[in-house]
Amino acid sequence: MTKSFKTLLVLINFLAIPALSFAQVTVIAEDDFESGGWSGGTGWSGDWIHSSRAYVHSDMSPYEGTYHLKLRKNGNASRTVDMTGKTNARASFYWKAFHWEAGDRAAVMIYDGAWHNILAKSDGDDDNLWHFADIDLSIYNMISDFQIKVIQYCRQTGDYFYIDNLEITADGDPTPSPAVYYIDPAGDDTNPGTSEATPWQTLAKVNATTFSPGDTILFKANCSWIGTLWPKG
Numbered sequence: 061m062t063k064s065f066k067t068l069l070v071l072i073n074f075l076a077i078p079a080l081s082f083a084q085v086t087v088i089a090e091d092d093f094e095s096g097g098w099s100g101g102t103g104w105s106g107d108w109i110h111s112s113r114a115y116v117h118s119d120m121s122p123y124e125g126t127y128h129l130k131l132r133k134n135g136n137a138s139r140t141v142d143m144t145g146k147t148n149a150r151a152s153f154y155w156k157a158f159h160w161e162a163g164d165r166a167a168v169m170i171y172d173g174a175w176h177n178i179l180a181k182s183d184g185d186d187d188n189l190w191h192f193a194d195i196d197l198s199i200y201n202m203i204s205d206f207q208i209k210v211i212q213y214c215r216q217t218g219d220y221f222y223i224d225n226l227e228i229t230a231d232g233d234p235t236p237s238p239a240v241y242y243i244d245p246a247g248d249d250t251n252p253g254t255s256e257a258t259p260w261q262t263l264a265k266v267n268a269t270t271f272s273p274g275d276t277i278l279f280k281a282n283c284s285w286i287g288t289l290w291p292k293g
Contacts, residue, residue: 086232089141093127110137123154123224131212131221138209146230149197153226157186164214166221171207172200238274263287
């Protein structure tokens, strides 16, 4: 091994910084209502359960696409999703209201063993414009029969509440932290190789190993190896 390459390895040894592990946000369940019915979307435990005054409809300009959820008068719709073990859960969706009178209102609720309002709107919020809601669900119990419900409390059949692009998200499996492998002429290729106390010994061991993105290979400073360095991955 050349002196310049040895010097580079020494610099890597001193400059290596452990990588952090980041959780990936995963869509647990979603429905953009583009199926035009009550069984669309993905990730749900079953279809929407709804009253006679709830519709998947195309009138009044959905936020995106052709269809949205429409509640009329005292309509409601709910759906179940398994949230067991989920962390940092959130609900996001677009909503709008139209033609309410004094006392009219609507809510988006969740069930975690008891019902809780996560969004409440009343007369004055009915500007017939789409609004985005992004709501933290992490304070609630993550149970197997977790539910989200949309409900309107209005007196007239011309009173409407709409929902579109509903998503339930949570942290997914964290990406594994990149590993650091140590090579030392006094080591042993039967060692794990992942600490200074248990290093590998040879280039052959390095070359026979498939590494993951972000992994680091550290050779002991001021030592030399004869051969070709050709790790996989």
